[in-house]
Amino acid sequence: MSLTVFKDWRDLPPSAQGAAVAIGAFDGVHRGHQAVIDAARAVATERGLPLGVVSFDPHPRRWFQPEAAPFRLMSHGQMERALADLSVDRLYRLPFDADMAALSDQAFALEVLGPDGIGIAHAAVGFDFTFGKGRSGSPEALARYGQTAGFTVSPVARVDDAHGLKLSSSAVREALKAGDMARATAILGRPFAIAGEVIHGDKRGRTISVPTLNIAIGDYMRPAYGVYATRTRLPDGRVVDGVASLGVRPMYPTDEPLLEVWLFDFDGDLYGQTVETGLVAFLRPEMTFDDLDALKVQIEADAAAARAALALSAGA
CATH class of the missing domain: 3.40.50.620 (HUPs)
Structure with missing residues (x-):
């Protein structure tokens, strides 16, 4: 029903x-x-x-x-x-x-x-x-x-899990603020996920062969700013692994925090559509780089770290 x-x-x-x-x-x-x-x-x-x-x-x-x-x-x-x-x-x-x-x-x-x-x-x-x-x-x-x-x-009565983990919304927010995605997931029973419309960005990522989905965070709680291993549910129901930057981009600042998701092995136009991105693991805080080449090197390292984290979570 x-x-x-x-x-x-x-x-x-x-x-x-x-x-x-x-x-x-x-x-x-x-x-x-x-x-x-x-x-x-x-x-x-x-x-x-x-x-x-x-x-x-x-x-x-x-x-x-x-x-x-x-x-x-x-x-x-x-x-x-x-x-x-x-x-x-x-x-x-x-x-x-x-x-x-x-x-x-x-x-x-x-x-x-x-x-x-x-x-x-x-x-x-x-x-x-x-x-x-x-x-x-x-x-x-x-x-x-x-x-x-x-x-x-x-x-x-108040419910805690077998390990004494407090199961509350405030505890989820504390975990997200600390970038402790494992704790947030344990309380929620699933990864914290941000759903939003894919909007147009500055398309700078395309110049280094890293096209990203840009999603405004809106009213969502602000997790720790940085880079995450992600799984994104597309409108057609497919779930695609990826890596995302969440924050205000210190190298190319934004007025409002933005979620920028690079979907692995995906080629398609999702502008104007709503996707839902689960933040599976926190990889590192936001950083500033000398130039786009240095940024690209770090993104490749982030992608490798994300793939490893996602493989680990899949086997958990």
Whole structure:
């Protein structure tokens, strides 16, 4: 069954109600998030209910901190694909606006989640879940409100992996900032990936026989600037190995950070199309070179290092 997306909680038809849902921002849909979704899944399976996820757009952090640095771990499309892969039936992507921000915890539970809104049958939430104006609501409060609104609640304890790795969005961001792609991948359950449209650049790479895809990073969290071994999913579903530079290019500076991907053994025109590039391994920080010839020598070395890193990851 494919994922159905609902973009509001008001005026939903009865057929869109009655799900067992996991509630949260779910930015990254990492392994900790998956534990909450699995708790909702258990109830959905037991009671024969649809499985749903309740999330928010924009992320509440963006609403309350509009000047905050970019922090998102995935796009809408990436979230939808991740949830579909987890066999989630419904995504309720609720608008987080002034009206939502002003709702008390009781109003959120009764009006948004209750029979006149999404009409949930069950809610699974993380142990530290908060909701309502001033983040006054807790899992215990949600359970009390659920008794009135007709839904049950299951809080999910904090999940760490067997090695004590914290499974959280903040931990992913810390790993990305440090260039620790192995840790980020372990938390996410997959490599961190940037999806974006291939745009025109200065085409300087073509002069040294290294044509690259140029992709604006947009609202994504800024990982450590430097060179990465990558795997890029093309619009037709093919996945192509490569090497990429992410950052502001100290040799030829850009105003905004850019992802420049050289796809190995690929020849094609992808301008205007959306690709998704997974950052598999961090190879080195950004560097400045004396000239294009020196840059080309380093790119060839980076490509060899990327091929080795990708071969190693494939065998892991």
